[in-house]
Amino acid sequence: MTDQTVIPARNYPHYPAIMTPEQLQAMREYARRDPDGFWLQQAARIHWCSRPSIGFSGSFEKDVSISWFADGTLNASVCCIDRHLTDRGDQVALISQREAQGRSESLTYKDLHERVCRLANALTHLGVEKGHRVAICLPMVSEAVVSMLACARIGAVHVVLFGGFSAEGIAERLVDSGAVAVITANMAWRGNKPVPYKQSMDEALRIAGGNSGVHSVLVVRTSEEAVPMLPGRDYDFHDFVDNFEVDFVPVVMRAEEPLFMLYTSGSTGKPKAVVHATGGYMVWAAYTMGMVYTHQPGDVLWCTADVAWITGHTSVVYGPLANGGTTMISDSLPTYPQPGRWFELIDANKVTMLFTAPTAVRAMMAEGDAVVNRHKLDSLRLLGVAGEPISPDAWLWYHDVVGKKRCPVVDTWWQTETAGIVLGPIPGVQSLKPGSATMPLPGVEMVITDPQGKVEQGAAEGALCIARSWPGQARTIWGDHARFCQTYFAMAPGLYFTGDGAKRDEDGYYWITGRMDDVINIAGHRLGTAEVEDALGEDHRIVECAAVGVDHPVKGQALVVFAILRKDAATGLDEAGISRLVVKLIGRYAAPEAVYLVPDLPRTRSGKIVRRLLRKIASGDTNELGDLSALSDQSIVPMLRERVWGQM
């Protein structure tokens, strides 16, 4: 790591840094010396009904229990709306750019308050109560933000589901979460492709049948298309909600009561919902977004993430609103109806902070500089990325061409489980190294361990772990605390294991090397290869399969599936059929890049599939296959090469 580019913080003289490097250092030291004191001080960033006096309680040992601010009470919608009504009630809280309608809608904090209260009343009328789960499956429209905050207002736990999940995927999550109500749309446009939200939801509810507790479905009409409505269950969102009162007394929540749960993928088959607690999550959202995306009056933050991901929760909704900022959402695509669409929207809405995924940066880069240069982009002052590794090349392109070398680029590393930024620079304060997510925010005790879980000092490479709880940490996996302990705390007892590998250089900067488990990242969407294998394994025509991730120039990674078909069931299932099956069982985002039908898979003598070899062969990396001595049958290698590359 000698050829690193370092861009000193002083290169951004116009960027209003929030502190000096010395103050940042002092903050780190205070957090180390007195973690509870530090976090109780940070807790003052949000509005509490009663301020907490207790910091952390619990332990990473044995059964793992995590609790923050146990004696504090609050309501997250008050933190995000009510507390701003006197000072900035008329300031725009939310800009929603509706591509299908070709217009943008702006809601002030007062408007947001009104809409959230109406929906809170409507949901209450339908019987939704504190602690109930409400599933939200919506495109990027203002109702998605309103729905999350309305759930928060009544103390219901929101479960936002991605519109790209298949009906099967939605059904599984509705049943697992025990949702009682659903908020969805009739349909949405993704570019020129219609996405049938209501139809998928109807299908999901049919599949879930008696296993689902959903009694009510609110349908946001995003277009004129009519959809079948089931009387007594389905309601037109606005026709129904807009009649309710514009005030709703927020339910007071104890800090540890859940705010939301969110499904994510892991290295075992079933998707899991991680649970986030109200108090710790809100402090963490306000703290992390306040440190890295500190807004000034007039700032517009556009985080392009879908609301169904953790970024969509923390960087679109809770973080910016808790801090009194203006957040923008949009159902647009970067290259539709023409390349450069996002740049048009940046100019039109005077976006000052753009936060997107490396895959979008690579897609913009592929369109060429001329597309960027047709736009002014002079409102931008900060650029951010998260979700997957960004190469120094793409980082520098984003910095030089989009940001004209004026805007710091913040590469932030975090996870659904961490709820907010863990690694990331304080812009204008820390020097930047393209390709590195910098270092942990003050208060985060990040460590790197060897494969046995021994903590390494200084420059090192190994497993990325966190040694002490932080307020935004996920508390459990819904309905399966044992899996929570096993997934995150078994690798190195007493440490939270992130699942990622990383290097730490001589300056203390972290460089993420990728997942160490069988999780892949397709265009920022996290997918467990075991999830694909389990889903396909249920089809009786498939004897066995193995799914692996390979590098992809734009998506970062892509999925490749190897499958063994049953000989007696050659029922016409082919590569394309398997691909369709993955889309049907999991969702469009999981569509494989390639499927190979094979007579067998490479195995060790104990029968374990050697995915490392499959990955290499699928990537075309055929010269460097590594040590093959563990294979039970060497003849498998030429067979696989032939299947994939058509060569012996």
Ligand code: WT7
């Ligand atoms: C996984 C978490 C940013 C939150 C949204 C994704 C990968 C995340 C980075 C980054 C390299 C990154 C990790 C992590 N990841 N940010 N800046 N550089 N890799 O949340 O869906 O839970 O995925 O995304 O592998 O474990 P998620």
